[in-house]
Amino acid sequence: MNLRHVGLIAKKELRGLSQERTILLAVLLQVFIAVFSSFLMVGLASLYDPSTLSRSVSAEYAVGYAGNESPLYDRLEAAPGLRVHRMDLSVAVQALRERKLSAVVYVPDTSPSGTEPVKLTLYTLQNDITASVLNVRLKGVFEAYEADLRGLRTDRIEERPLPLRVPTPRGAEFYEFVYGLLVPLLVLMPAIIAAALIIDLITEEYQQRTLETLLATPVTFPEALWGKIAACLVLVPLQAGAWLVLLGLNGIRVAAPVEIVLHATAASAVLVLLGALVSLHYRERTSAQFVFSTGLVVVMLLALAVPANPLNLIARLSVGSAGPNHWTVLILVTGVTVLFAWVATRYARTVERAFLEG
């Protein structure tokens, strides 16, 4: 294989990309997502863990208290962010309907130390963000009251869990979402774009009937194929690196950027070669994309089901807890790449022979 020819084809494809300027859209997209990641942080992170919502809203909520006297009233009164009012149940519920209260608690006449459970009734507003925020606050109060009641009934409990005191964590709401989900997925996006690109580059030669012209030049088909693959792969570390820089600008620092980019590039080499094989076989964009996308879902699911998969390693590398084992996985993935590369090259040779003979 003539490396100069490979480089020539790669340069031609990259020039084509930059001339069409539509690759700017991919860049624009990256910036678009990065700029609005503040939104992603609030919106998506609460989707991942709804209890984060309570911190973003700091206000005092009025709560109605009806029914029997209980230590719960004092607990509610002592809780920050809540204001309790002793009220008649019917009046309180009507006040809730008019949004003058944000919740009503009804406490029945049950003995705290008896055999029956204490059943509270909590009235909240249907379909309202207040209910979500308030539930988080009330949960803590109720848990404290539950502990009180449990204390009163403690001699009837046979096996107690091992005691453990865990201090309240500070500012860790988004940590797992960002590093355990966002970073690996964002870094993988360039790999998927690169794989879509190789399908376009190969099927276009067939469908626009430019393959004959290409093969009439001194460039062989395997060389042309590798030129295209190289053009796609060059973009991956650039895009992945850009993501890491953008994340850094947003205050999300990533521990081992170089290793992450290496893993992303190796993983996308597998995907790009897979895309190349599929499009060499189908020679037509619609079929190739259909088979590749379905195959991609299979490969991704399979990878995620295996411990120490590249996505997991990217997450661990980004928080700095990967250990040296990730090199082994990187070598394994590279091994798969080499295998695929060999198959793709052989396939390209067969295609060329068939083309020249027939």
Next chain:
Amino acid sequence: MHPVLTIAKFELLRSASQMRRDLVPVAVGLFVLLLLVTGFAAQSGMHLSDGLYTVGVDDPAFASVLANDPRFVVYQADASLLARERGTLDLVVVGGQARAASTPRGQAAQKALRQVYDGYVASVYSAEPDLFAAYPLWIDTEEVKSEVDFSATASGQQVGLRPDTSSPTPEGTVEPVSEPPAGIGVTAEELRRELVQDATSDDRLNRYTDVLQGGTMGEFRTPAQLSPPLPFDSIVLIFVFIFPLYFTSQFFMMSIMNERIDRRGEALLASPVHPALVLLGKGLPYLVGMLFVSTVLLVVLGAPLVILAVLVPVILFFLAAALLIGMTARSFKELSFVSIFFSTVATCYLFFPSVFANVHVIALVSPMTLVVYALQGTPITLSDYLYSTVLFYLVAGVLFYAGARNFTEERLFSQSRPLTRIREFISSALSDQHPYASLFLLSALLIPFVFMAQMMALTLFFNLPMPWSILLLLVSAAFVEELAKSLGLYALFARSERFRSWRVLVPAGVAVALGFLAGEKLLLFATLAQITESVFGTVLFTSLQALWMPFLLHLGGVLIVGAAVLAGGRRGYVPGLVLATTVHVLYNLAVLQGVIG
């Protein structure tokens, strides 16, 4: 057979003949493989956040509890060794006390430890013979429907926040509410079964599947189970509906693109059938396919079929966009990039507002909010439907019109630059005989796009702190309007030397301003009444109070851009646009001062 059906049949046959013979068996094989892998993944779990934290434990019993969570790498050692190694670990648990490193990772590990410990405590207590000693407190949640509508939250009025200490007194008549009975009415064993089920199932995954099954938990919860009643779960399901639609519209895009390769579409163009009918026929199989897939999904998920009515405008929008992308892309690469870009922006538009379903009226910007409502069992009113889907219907219609109008040899096989092509497409809507009438119509037709762009800006900006959200909204709204108004005029000037004169400028400007105003008024009165009542609406649509003031404003903007283009040629366009936007923002600020202050 109707020509549309004939073309639809032809489209189906051709795409079948283009496939290689092994595509169907391969697809079936991949599908089987997908099922197998899904089963395997469900068994072994998702290993995405494995081994994020390191934790040292002195108690072997705790070590085995923590080892159940793959997020932790657990080391068991005696207390003195752990004390020495504290610096290298995220978390140390010695003598029943957890100590975390003060790094962000240490704090996150502590948060994860809490979750694991809570789960462990629940598993011990739920095995207790006297369940009501271990779980003495149960909560029954009753939801009350608010009498105050969304406009209360939209105008920034907070709920239940009162500065005074006296009990609130309701204004309406108090209906007697019967006191709930003290008894729980369910046996301890039933509750225990639910507790165990709740503890063993994967919490995060369960939340998403539960939405459609009505939840596994009964009405009674322990305090620990009191999680916020958020609509977010159903939002995740939105992706399940959108992805197949996006996927199928890709095929349509490709089919259109294929007509342009090697001038294959000549045969279709030569047929005596109107281009609109040709496109309808070509799109029909995909439309039917998308409806079919959606119906199957709804039936499989057990979701209400009303959702189909919400998906129809989204499907039409996707198909119309696919048509135009397929007609304009110059190469496969361009097709990929443009379609990825379009789908991301469209997904943002559909997804972001529905995060605020149940919270803010803004949510209704996206039809997907209606899907959330339908999944929750909230009734959808006709005005809700109209409000959130009308833009999709209109934009789809206008895009389809543009596609049909430009389905000609000249447009399909041209290879000019994207911006030139956009200008050519717009220019096709103008007529040489009636330039002013067509400018009027074009401006009115652009209104749905303007509203969509403004809605997008609104959803992105409204959660920023107050002065910024208003300011950014003002500038972006003004810019979008000025851009839309100038498009027709620019296309007219570029069309022919005849129109590029100062004599044309004023009547053309009047036509554009009138068309814009008419379209804006019509659409606003039809649909957007809810948004216009909030403070954001005042910002977006200030120009609607009186008729002659906004007319002068629109006219002024068009004249500025037009004059800049006449004076400076193509290079004058951007500065003209900036100047017009500035004037527009200043005008809106002045009106706003009068409205608010």
